[in-house]
């Protein structure tokens with residue numbers, strides 16, 4: 001059997017799952033090596049999964065000729081540079097979301113991919129979730145007619161440690177969390193978002209303001225063909241990991257989502273209880289695996305990836321517009337060619 005040699009960069013929570021899937025559940029992949037700036041972590045995961053090579057740098061990973069494709073699961077801030085390096089080394093790439101945290105960096109990454117003639121997939125794994133995929137099949141078959149309203153909710157469960165904000169390696173809520181809903185919005189409505197209006201809060205955690213982040217947000221969207229939308233994101237909803245999406249069409253509507261972890265309900269004289277979904281790794285376990293299998297199959301069979309770099313930059317452009325709306329307190333137009341006032345970092349600096 002032909003196998004795709006893969007190197008994986010960054011083995012934290014997400015990268016480890018990708019490594020496990022590649023090693024155990026994608027027979028057409030050969031996970032050749034793991035790299036992480038925390039070399040001990042790379043060595044530990046390599047040892048756990050019986051992989052021979054582990055490195056402390058991307059450069060060492062890219063120098064390995066058995067590696068034909070690279071999976072990038074480092075923090076968000078390092079995605080664009082890693083894509084540029086992997087592309088220059090001639091490797092195909094699956095990069096976790098977001099593509100980058102500035103539009104300038106995202107454009108640089110896509111140019112590097114184009115120049116090198118390699119392929120890039122961005123990790124919008126919800127498209128592979130069985131429920132979302134089933135919904136999309138119905139939409140593509142015309143069953144709901146013309147989409148009118150898109151509504152999505154993405155609530156993470158646990159309180160992120162303050163170090164996660166202090167580290168300055170990830171974008172704010174719109175880039176880490178809402179980016180998935182931005183991709184769903186474009187994909188499911190089949191149209192581009194043209195305007196965003198942001199309402200945000202740090203009410204229950206005012207210390208986040210100094211990191212220019214928010215606890216929760218509600219965004220209103222306008223699409224080019226006339227549909228409207230609304231997305232709520234919450235960093236610490238406490239009760240569950242709760243992701244749901246509704247799409248209301250001219251002929252019918254679809255609701256995707258459940259807070260139940262399993263279909264079991266526990267019934268006692270005092271009432272009933274259900275186990276609630278508590279983590280993305282369990283809620284989207286099938287999606288991460290299907291995403292990886294699809295990437296590997298497409299690379300081996302010389303097909304384009306199903307989720308492209310263009311998809312990555314278009315979702316990012318919505319995040320940039322949402323952040324600008326949050327900073328300026330008014331609706332903001334989505335522009336794909338760099339933010340009007342410079343990079344997102346510039347905008348953040350100006351907002352201080």
Ligand SMILES: NC(=O)c1ccc[n+]([C@@H]2O[C@H](COP(=O)([O-])OP(=O)(O)OC[C@H]3O[C@@H](n4cnc5c(N)ncnc54)[C@H](O)[C@@H]3O)[C@@H](O)[C@H]2O)c1
Nearest residue numbers: 010011012013014015036037038073074075076078096097
């Ligand atoms: N698709 C999803 O549902 C999903 C879910 C969670 C995280 N993510 C994304 O995956 C990425 C990783 O998130 P995580 O939660 O695993 O983070 P994490 O902090 O748990 O892990 C990051 C890992 O990258 C390593 N690292 C940091 N800088 C590096 C560099 N420059 N080069 C090599 N390694 C480096 C760290 O040592 C760590 O092991 C992020 O981009 C995040 O947005 C996606």
